[in-house]
Amino acid sequence: MTEKEMLVDYLLRLGDNSLILGQRLAEWCGHAPILEEDLAITNIGLDLLGQSRLLLTYAGEVEGKGRDEDKLAFHRDTMAWRNFLLLEQPNGDFAKTMARQMYFDAFQYLQYEALSKSSDPQLAGIATKSIKEITYHRRHSSNWVIRLGDGTLESHDKMQTALNELWGFVHEMFDMDDVDNAMLAKGIGVDVAALRPAWDQYIEEVLAEATLSRPYVTWSVRGSREGKHSEHLGYILAEMQFLQRAYPDAKW
Amino acid sequence: MDAINTDAPRDDDALEKAFQTKVDAETRIEPKDWMPEKYRHTLIRQMSQHAHSEVVGMLPEGNWLTRAPSLKRKAVLMAKIQDEGGHGLYLYSATETLGISRDEMFDQLHTGKAKYSSIFNYPTLSWADIGAIGWLVDGAAITNQIALCRCSYGPYARAMIKICKEESFHQRQGYEIMLTMAQGTPEQKAMAQDALDRWWWPSLMMFGPNDSNSPQSAQSMKWKIKRQSNDELRQKFVDATVPQAEYLGLRIPDDNLKWNEERGHYDFGEIDWVEFKNVVSGNGLCNRERLKDRVDAHEGGKWVRDAALAYAEKQKQRSAAAAA
Amino acid sequence: MSNDSKNELPLYEVFIRSKNGLDHKHVGSLHAADAEMALTNARDVYTRRSEGVSIWVVKTTDITASSPDDKGSFYEPNDDKMYRHPTFYEIPEEVGHM
Numbered sequence: 095m096t097e098k099e100m101l102v103d104y105l106l107r108l109g110d111n112s113l114i115l116g117q118r119l120a121e122w123c124g125h126a127p128i129l130e131e132d133l134a135i136t137n138i139g140l141d142l143l144g145q146s147r148l149l150l151t152y153a154g155e156v157e158g159k160g161r162d163e164d165k166l167a168f169h170r171d172t173m174a175w176r177n178f179l180l181l182e183q184p185n186g187d188f189a190k191t192m193a194r195q196m197y198f199d200a201f202q203y204l205q206y207e208a209l210s211k212s213s214d215p216q217l218a219g220i221a222t223k224s225i226k227e228i229t230y231h232r233r234h235s236s237n238w239v240i241r242l243g244d245g246t247l248e249s250h251d252k253m254q255t256a257l258n259e260l261w262g263f264v265h266e267m268f269d270m271d272d273v274d275n276a277m278l279a280k281g282i283g284v285d286v287a288a289l290r291p292a293w294d295q296y297i298e299e300v301l302a303e304a305t306l307s308r309p310y311v312t313w314s315v316r317g318s319r320e321g322k323h324s325e326h327l328g329y330i331l332a333e334m335q336f337l338q339r340a341y342p343d344a345k346w
Numbered sequence: 347m348d349a350i351n352t353d354a355p356r357d358d359d360a361l362e363k364a365f366q367t368k369v370d371a372e373t374r375i376e377p378k379d380w381m382p383e384k385y386r387h388t389l390i391r392q393m394s395q396h397a398h399s400e401v402v403g404m405l406p407e408g409n410w411l412t413r414a415p416s417l418k419r420k421a422v423l424m425a426k427i428q429d430e431g432g433h434g435l436y437l438y439s440a441t442e443t444l445g446i447s448r449d450e451m452f453d454q455l456h457t458g459k460a461k462y463s464s465i466f467n468y469p470t471l472s473w474a475d476i477g478a479i480g481w482l483v484d485g486a487a488i489t490n491q492i493a494l495c496r497c498s499y500g501p502y503a504r505a506m507i508k509i510c511k512e513e514s515f516h517q518r519q520g521y522e523i524m525l526t527m528a529q530g531t532p533e534q535k536a537m538a539q540d541a542l543d544r545w546w547w548p549s550l551m552m553f554g555p556n557d558s559n560s561p562q563s564a565q566s567m568k569w570k571i572k573r574q575s576n577d578e579l580r581q582k583f584v585d586a587t588v589p590q591a592e593y594l595g596l597r598i599p600d601d602n603l604k605w606n607e608e609r610g611h612y613d614f615g616e617i618d619w620v621e622f623k624n625v626v627s628g629n630g631l632c633n634r635e636r637l638k639d640r641v642d643a644h645e646g647g648k649w650v651r652d653a654a655l656a657y658a659e660k661q662k663q664r665s666a667a668a669a670a
Numbered sequence: 671m672s673n674d675s676k677n678e679l680p681l682y683e684v685f686i687r688s689k690n691g692l693d694h695k696h697v698g699s700l701h702a703a704d705a706e707m708a709l710t711n712a713r714d715v716y717t718r719r720s721e722g723v724s725i726w727v728v729k730t731t732d733i734t735a736s737s738p739d740d741k742g743s744f745y746e747p748n749d750d751k752m753y754r755h756p757t758f759y760e761i762p763e764e765v766g767h768m
Contacts, residue, residue, distance in 0.1 A: 345530060
């Protein structure tokens with residue numbers, strides 16, 4: 095990979111994360127457990143969608159092959175997507191959606207905090223704008239993990255189960271590969287492996303307040319960076335890309 | 347208590363007269379003011395139905411949110427559906443000032459005792475339907491809602507003012523979708539025409555029965571809950587919308603539609619009220635799905651609300667214990 | 671399907687300062703289990719278009735409202751100040767809207 099290709103890949107990783115999670119949150123629309131929460135979830139979804147548009151647009155510009163945000167969002171197949179496995183997992187119940195969200199919010203907060211100091215001014219700008227949103231997302235999801243964990247017996251069980259079910263997906267967030275290392279060396283990217291202790295500490299604190307325990311599961315899966323996804327992503331894309339694929343000549 | 351207070355009937359008469367004077371003088375009625383029980387009930391029925399419509403109305407559009415054809419359209423649609431949730435919330439909140447809880451209103455919706463706008467029982471089959479809903483359904487709703495900004499009940503009028511301000515972009519985004527499709531590929535143009543064919547008449551039905559057939563309207567007009575009659579509002583909508591359809595190069599599915607120079611309005615055909623009643627009474631394609639979605643969201647979310655309450659209670663006790 | 675209202679999340683009133691220099695203004699209400707939830711919900715519900723720089727939430731039941739003695743306060747303004755109302759004046763219809 096050339097350096098340029100690496101930067102494009104790096105930007106796609108960031109943009110795809112936001113887009114796939116935003117798409118998942120959109121599925122909640124009209125179905126949340128509380129009307130107020132419906133608005134909160136769509137707000138977070140809108141923030142994520144906004145981030146992905148900036149990042150994909152920038153990725154397309156760097157690439158220089160005339161692909162805009164929509165070309166990148168609607169005309170790439172599973173193997174070309176770079177989002178974390180965690181984010182393509184189905185919504186499940188409200189506890190599972192909040193567990194997924196908190197795991198990612200806590201990660202994204204640390205990642206974007208570091209990215210706001212990136213040597214790439216455009217990326218630093220996007221990160222600086224987004225960190226305000228992420229601060230709120232993290233507060234929102236953490237509050238729910240605490241409420242559900244320390245709520246009723248039923249909600250406690252559901253929350254613990256959700257945390258356990260998703261734990262095996264979190265480790266790949268902290269993997270460093272060639273692209274990460276190259277971007278780190280140029281001062282563009284972040285050493286995500288180094289973020290793990292801070293992430294662990296944040297999660298520990300929330301779980302302690304929530305009377306929940308840190309999941310103990312021995313399995314872990316990885317591979318999203320090489321396009322090795324779970325089966326869920328194909329269905330997300332089939333739905334999301336339907337119109338662009340069915341009517342390739344049309345403008346919308 | 348009427349039985350004890352023998353003055354009550356005469357008193358009520360006087361109160362009602364004073365109430366009407368106030369309404370006639372365009373003084374807004376506020377939650378704690380005296381109001382005839384029937385006024386209260388009419389408002390609860392109308393406002394909760396309006397709130398339910400906003401919330402149920404999220405579903406047909408939500409049906410296309412994950413399939414929106416561009417990221418920009420997806421963002422716009424998500425913001426629009428979110429607004430609808432917000433508008434439902436404003437309206438529930440305003441209705442609660444009349445002494446009914448949101449849960450009671452939900453219960454009325456879920457048991458079929460309360461209605462929501464029948465238009466949301468039609469399916470959204472193509473992306474052009476999202477355009478048609480914004481253009482026609484929101485267009486009709488806005489025509490209604492602008493009139494309601496001067497409603498005699500303060501909290502309702504204030505909610506409507508806020509809603510109208512926020513909804514100004516909803517109709518425009520819908521029309522823009524229609525315009526893009528009408529000028530697009532032949533397939534897109536066909537989708538746009540098909541959407542107009544299916545949504546035109548249901549949109550006209552949104553204004554309710556003809557004035558001659560709307561017995562409750564007169565009282566509502568007198569109380570200034572309603573400010574313009576169903577037929578007046580419907581005419582206003584038709585007059586505004588026909589030129590917009592012409593600009594799109596689409597045909598409104600009504601052979602009797604023509605400009606009447608003398609009246610200065612468009613004449614249009616008779617609404618199929620049999621179809622209207624049919625859908626209201628449960629025979630629309632989506633009646634069951636829409637209601638089931640709402641019931642599932644509410645009942646499926648009970649454990650979440652219970653947990654939030656239990657946690658709040660624990661926190662209260664902890665801070666009480668800490669203070670002691 | 672019960673309307674057991676004690677299981678409903680309590681109601682909070684929301685006040686928003688739209689910009690510095692202005693008072694907080696009542697904008698509506700919402701349901702939340704606790705104040706933190708009310709505050710975050712208020713942000714999502716009532717400031718979707720960046721309408722505010724500061725939010726207050728108050729549990730509705732914690733508000734003490736003046737309670738007009740229904741009849742007295744109802745009649746009072748109408749009894750002796752009818753001249754405040756436009757309908758007090760009879761203007762011939764031909765004059766038009768005024």
